[in-house]
Amino acid sequence: MSAVTISAGVPLAAERVVAHDARAMAVLIPGSGPIDRDGDAAKLPLGIQRQLADGLCERGVSSIRWDKRGVGESGGDFLSTGLHDLVDDALAVVDEAMSTGLPVVVIGHSEGTAIAARLLVERPAIAGAVLLSPYARTGLEVLRWQARSLVADVPAFVRGLLRLMRTDLESQTEKNRQRLLATTRDVERIGGVRVNARWFREFMAYDPRADLGAATQPVLALAAGHDLQSPPDDAEAIAAHRTAPTRVVRLDGLSHIMRSQEAPTLRTYRQDARRPIDERIVPLISAWIEQLVSR
Known part of the structure; x- marks a missing residue:
């Protein structure tokens, strides 16, 4: 592991995990809220990005992840940060990842899938994207769907x-x-x-479908069958909207926070977060990246 400071609109505190004989570099984009490089919020330590980084490293994929603006050791103010600022930050991290010379794959979770969609268009040299709990509608419609769920x-x-x-x-x-x-x-x-x-204004206005439809890179979309925050059926909608290679996998019994559940509920999140992310996720991503970079 090595610490990296990335200059975006503000200095971003990042961490790079280097795999032995790495075949790709993954940029790990977190979900919404004040999330640090590990994927932790102050009262809900999910560890999604940290566990992805560790699991992918064991399978020959290096990664880079960072504290959001105003979180952890990064500069800036989280409350005044817009979605477009987060896209600019992620672009700076992608540029840092590309300096390694390895093929770059962006892996986004929840809000991070929308940011990943924009990155594919802004940086055509990105090799592909993995979308965990993605959505294919405006943020306003996502919030309405969440309210019903x-x-x-x-x-x-x-x-x-x-x-x-x-x-x-x-x-x-x-x-x-x-x-x-x-x-x-x-x-x-x-x-x-x-x-x-x-x-909220920028999130509610943005619809990732246009960027996903325009992007030519391959995409792996992993839907969580017990998701109450991103519509699970939207992964199939992404595939229907694209002409570029798109693989969709729906993981039954998986919640939005990448843990297995017997029934869909947010009420057990704190308890669920004590367990690691579902054992199916890293092998699926690793195998897809292996196929992607060996073409």
């Missing part, structure tokens, strides 16, 4: 209370989304909480 995950007694109180969670969350769309500043207060309004 999460209402179903609310315990039955809570749903009963909400009905008695005549509270419609989908309607309430839609009001907040519309309030965010009407904002103009980077940071706004919604429900008394300071939120990254700029990121």
Whole structure:
């Protein structure tokens, strides 16, 4: 492992893991929120990017990952960071990865799949992309889909209370989304909480389908069958939208955070995060990269 400082709009603290006789360099792009290089949030240490880096290293794939703006050792302010800033940061990391001379593959999770879609168009020299829990619709439609999914995950007694109180969670969350769309500043207060309004506006407006359709690089899309945050069927929609080589794998019993579950729910995330990511993921990615770079 080696520490790297990458100059983007702000200095980004990154970490490179070098595999013996590496055949490719993976750029590991995390999901949404204040996530560090390992894939950890302050109250939810998921470790997705760290585990991907370690698993891929054992299979001859080097990697680079970084702390988001305003997180960990990176500069900048997370709350005022937009989705387009995150794309620019990822582009700087891709350029750093390309300086190694190895074929570069971008591996994005959740929000990171949308960033990966943009990177494929901005950097045609990227060899391919792996999309973990991807989506194929605008961010606004993703948030609406999440609201419908999460209402179903609310315990039955809570749903009963909400009905008695005549509270419609989908309607309430839609009001907040519309309030965010009407904002103009980077940071706004919604429900008394300071939120990254700029990121929400840019996220809700961006539809990755256009970039995925335009990109000519091969893509591996891994859908999580128990996903409540990215629509599992959207992986097939990505394949239908592209003419370039696209492989879709739906992993049954897999949650959005890349852990196995008996039934889809967010209520066990903290407990699930104590276990490693699903054992199927790294071998699938590694085999696909091996096939990609041996062409």
